[in-house]
Amino acid sequence: MIRLWPSIDPNAELSDDDLAGCYAYPDGLTAPWVRVNFVSSIDGAAALDGVSGGLGSAADKRVFATLRELAQVVLVGSGTARAENYRGARRPTRGTDVPPPIAVITSSARIDPQSRLLTDTAVPPIVLTLATAPAERRAALAAAGADVVVLPDLTPATVLAELGRRGLHRVLCEGGPTLNNSLVAADAVDELCLTVSPLLAGAGAPRIVDGPDGAIARKMELVTALHEDGVLLLRYRRVGPIG
Template sequence: MRNLTDGTPVDACALPGLYAYPAELARPWVRVNFVSSLDGAVSVDGLSGGLGSPADKRVFGTLRRLADVILVGAGTVRAENYRGARKPGFGRDAPPPIAVVTGSADLDPASPLFTDTAVAPIVLTTAAADPGRRAAITAAGGDVAVLDDLTPPTLLAELDRRGLRKVLCEGGPGLHGDLIAADAVDELCLTAAPLLVGGGAGRISHGPGGPPRAMRPVALLEDDGVLLLRYVRARDQE
């Protein structure tokens, strides 16, 4: 892996510094991480794994260990068969929890999300979700938070209440789109896989429209044709 700005090599030990969150956060900082093909596809045969690479996996693992919480939509949890994060966070004894956004609470209590994790997942839902499903999630060890709504301000306020300010969102595109529309995305980490996929695969965000948000690069890495890009909001560099 090398730094494209000056051509210097970058090893795994340098990644935590390159991707460090801002110090002394007064509010949740939302970092979104996606991998896509060169033509914008977010999946191959419905899964993101077909776009991955060793370099992408190293950055993916680093981002998880830097985060206080991993925020993800229920559709992505089901499609990718999510389980708990495995490695402890930097400077912590436990991995970050997975926080799942679901209006229906339609999660399988027997899935790896609950059975293969060292930290209880947080399930962010509302009172409109089926009470039986909510009870089953609680019985499986899930930490159910019943919120007034699932808009980004409400979700982030709940994470802030829990002291979880270093937020890593891993999708899906719908949740990412909602965060963009709410002007809540501080940072995007994008891996561009050197592939052309075609077909009908989706893009990394979809949802309500709005004005474009200016982003600025803060890290540009390359490894065997794979580009690993880190952008932050232009307002956060002023």
């Protein structure tokens, strides 16, 4: 993997420490900084056959692992957790000896207590849900080891406030598209890390954001561009509204 932008030596292979430097969070965070990570085909598809794995590559997996290693919490919607058969993160967060917890947003608490999210993890997942979710589901998840948190609503502001209260400021959001859309609409996306896979997927696949309109277009600046075997790995940071 080489760095195209900003380039020092276009032929220099990036070490793991170099890669971590390319994706470092800002220093001194006192509130959640939201980084969204997604993979897309060159014609904009966010999934093949309903999952993102078909768009992946060795380069994407390496960056994915690095982003998790830098994060303090991984935020995901329950639909994506089910579709992708989520399990707990493996690598410890840099500077610690434990992996980041997976924080799952679910209004219904419809998560299988026997899923890998709860049975194949080193740290308890955080389940962010509502009082309207069936009490028996919430109790079953708590009994299976989940940290069940009942919030007044599941808006980005409330969810991020809860993560901030826990000191989880380096947030990595892995989707899905509906959650991404709510974050964009709330102007809560600080960074987008986008892997562009050299595939044409055709019509019918979702975009990396999906849901009701209402977001304000935001200008993003390119921070880093990496390349390996035809795969582009781009990191954008928010600048401000357009116009």
